Amino acid sequence: MNIVVLVKQVPDTYSERKLADADHTLDRDSADAVLDEINERAVEEALQLQATHGGEVTVVCVGPDRATDAIRKALSMGADKAVHVSDAALHGSDAIATAKVLAKAVGTVEGVDLVLAGNEATDGRVGALPAMVAELLGLPALTHARKVEVDGSTVKVERETDEGVFFLEASLPAVISVNEKINEPRYPSFKGIMAAKKKPVSTLAIGDLGVDAGEVGLGGSWTQVTEAAPKPPRAAGQRVEDEGDGGVKVAEYLVGQKLI
Amino acid sequence: MPAERMLPTTEAEDLLSLVREICQQELAPHASNWEAESRFPREAFRVLGKSGLLGLPYPERWGGGEQPYEVYLQVLEEIAASWLTVAEGMSVHVMSCYALATFGTEQQRESWLPDMIGGELLGAYALSEPQAGSDPAGMTTRAVREGEDYVVNGTKAWITHAGVADFYTMMTKTGEDEVSCLLVPGNSEGLSAAPRERTMGLTSSPVAQLRLEGLRVPVGRRIGEEGSGLRIALSALDSGRLGIAACAVGLAQAALDEAVRYAKERKQFGKPIIQFQGMEFLLADMAAAVESARATYLEAARRRDRGLPFSRQASIAKLVATDAAMKVTTDAVQVLGGAGYTRDFPVERYMREAKVLQIFEGTNQIQRMVIARQLAR
Ligand SMILES: Cc1cc2nc3c(=O)[nH]c(=O)nc-3n(C[C@H](O)[C@H](O)[C@H](O)COP(=O)(O)OP(=O)(O)OC[C@H]3O[C@@H](n4cnc5c(N)ncnc54)[C@H](O)[C@@H]3O)c2cc1C
Numbered sequence: 001m002n003i004v005v006l007v008k009q010v011p012d013t014y015s016e017r018k019l020a021d022a023d024h025t026l027d028r029d030s031a032d033a034v035l036d037e038i039n040e041r042a043v044e045e046a047l048q049l050q051a052t053h054g055g056e057v058t059v060v061c062v063g064p065d066r067a068t069d070a071i072r073k074a075l076s077m078g079a080d081k082a083v084h085v086s087d088a089a090l091h092g093s094d095a096i097a098t099a100k101v102l103a104k105a106v107g108t109v110e111g112v113d114l115v116l117a118g119n120e121a122t123d124g125r126v127g128a129l130p131a132m133v134a135e136l137l138g139l140p141a142l143t144h145a146r147k148v149e150v151d152g153s154t155v156k157v158e159r160e161t162d163e164g165v166f167f168l169e170a171s172l173p174a175v176i177s178v179n180e181k182i183n184e185p186r187y188p189s190f191k192g193i194m195a196a197k198k199k200p201v202s203t204l205a206i207g208d209l210g211v212d213a214g215e216v217g218l219g220g221s222w223t224q225v226t227e228a229a230p231k232p233p234r235a236a237g238q239r240v241e242d243e244g245d246g247g248v249k250v251a252e253y254l255v256g257q258k259l260i
Numbered sequence: 261m262p263a264e265r266m267l268p269t270t271e272a273e274d275l276l277s278l279v280r281e282i283c284q285q286e287l288a289p290h291a292s293n294w295e296a297e298s299r300f301p302r303e304a305f306r307v308l309g310k311s312g313l314l315g316l317p318y319p320e321r322w323g324g325g326e327q328p329y330e331v332y333l334q335v336l337e338e339i340a341a342s343w344l345t346v347a348e349g350m351s352v353h354v355m356s357c358y359a360l361a362t363f364g365t366e367q368q369r370e371s372w373l374p375d376m377i378g379g380e381l382l383g384a385y386a387l388s389e390p391q392a393g394s395d396p397a398g399m400t401t402r403a404v405r406e407g408e409d410y411v412v413n414g415t416k417a418w419i420t421h422a423g424v425a426d427f428y429t430m431m432t433k434t435g436e437d438e439v440s441c442l443l444v445p446g447n448s449e450g451l452s453a454a455p456r457e458r459t460m461g462l463t464s465s466p467v468a469q470l471r472l473e474g475l476r477v478p479v480g481r482r483i484g485e486e487g488s489g490l491r492i493a494l495s496a497l498d499s500g501r502l503g504i505a506a507c508a509v510g511l512a513q514a515a516l517d518e519a520v521r522y523a524k525e526r527k528q529f530g531k532p533i534i535q536f537q538g539m540e541f542l543l544a545d546m547a548a549a550v551e552s553a554r555a556t557y558l559e560a561a562r563r564r565d566r567g568l569p570f571s572r573q574a575s576i577a578k579l580v581a582t583d584a585a586m587k588v589t590t591d592a593v594q595v596l597g598g599a600g601y602t603r604d605f606p607v608e609r610y611m612r613e614a615k616v617l618q619i620f621e622g623t624n625q626i627q628r629m630v631i632a633r634q635l636a637r
Contacts, residue, residue, distance in 0.1 A: 190312035
């Protein structure tokens, strides 16, 4: 079973994240960049499925040159090869423009049975990209998966949202996005790190995919960020003095906030 | 501010980011609590082992990472900055594999080394005795040949990982003035650990005496010739001392980072204390001590990696780095004032931990002796 995992490099959530003043796109130099944690889970799921069903795992990434670090991380975890689409024209692409490029990039991989992705990146948090890619590829989309099971040519997914759990089934090929509960991603091993160096990475420009510069980037995007403001600092908390009834007061507060 | 490193390869950079990730997620969150409870983090070593970190400097042929000391030591330093017990344990483990890897026969290495460095097992290094610390030649543990076995009787002292180790690289007398090196399985009959020492720092790291009572060790488990044990032990210590130097720099870096963080936040006389010259100079001296100690151990490591003699440089690195760690951790307590003296902040623990670095693997007096003897040659 050949699996493609869509991966993204994002600013480390541990570091301070900023938007560039000029065009409100991500200021990539201001923060450490890492493979998005949700993507690590998607890679982990692909590797587990591969362990049972065989085949190849390919990571596909659209991002600037330095996203090679995120790709190497996925390869050092155990993925077999990578496709990296890097092009200055992509700067500022919104979700739809990115999805177009991703769909084309997936198309360069032969015999794809499954496309895995994280359900939402920790930076942009649009959360619609896997469904967009599925639409463009004409494949079923099974999103927010907390469990994935492949049986022959069908896939079963437990989809978990705030409303509850849905049990979905589709025939392969399909696109699946996973949530945080899907698994605990492995750490790469040093052997994996050494092996990653030798794994094939094909680096493509949008021209190689037959995508026109006018369809992507800030200009080709349907949405644009026109203004951004940092979250206001958290207001000072409310202090509860414990005079033997501290627990009750805390409970009353939580009830008042409709938290319990 | 994390250490700024110059690493020789991309895979070394990837290795260091993997190590930082493991430190951030698996080690740092537990260090303070586990040290307070004197709990030994055996699982943490398995996590390191799974990622291939317990055999980094050994040849790929045996399942090691074949990394130069320049890289291995920086991994150790990063771990020490998160949890010294784990870094010191890793350094002891790596040292305990050294005798076999360097002096074992081809067949011995093939039989045992892959498992020993494979990540599941943990080693110990048993040289010191109650009456033989700085002067290991004064040891009294004695192995007597009986057929194809040695029968060993005596007491080893201060053994890190005593009672939890899967194997011991053990020095014992095999004749009047003759020390030999044996590789002893941890579950051997006749080998038992005394109750743990109640140490000032590194409280998660089990240290105890080892009682050897009629311990039988097959002659085939002797590493090197009969009588070559002291030479093997001292050769292992040359590399081990580089490990301790790297641990010291990691600990000092952690203390410096905590001091800087606090000094930026803490305000007195209407401004952050980091803006007072008295604090500035103290912090600058701490940073200088950390970075010069790092440069010193890396220089010694690069000599080792090139196959040059490095014994004097290893002693200098151990001396300089552990004295720096003692000073920097003490000053970090000073920067935090009263808070630094409490267990709510880690710096008092760092200060307690730094002390032992000046004592084990050759006290700093012994390091000076090694250095001076080479000068007098
Ligand atoms: C936490 C901990 C873990 C340890 N782990 C291990 C281990 O895993 N394996 C192992 O084999 N050992 C281990 N040791 C033992 C350690 O290596 C010894 O404690 C050390 O070598 C010093 O020996 P000693 O304690 O007998 O002190 P002594 O040798 O009695 O020294 C006492 C003092 O005399 C000084 N001194 C001695 N000789 C001279 C001299 N010629 N000139 C000047 N000063 C001198 C010393 O510097 C020291 O200040 C550990 C010790 C500790 C505390």
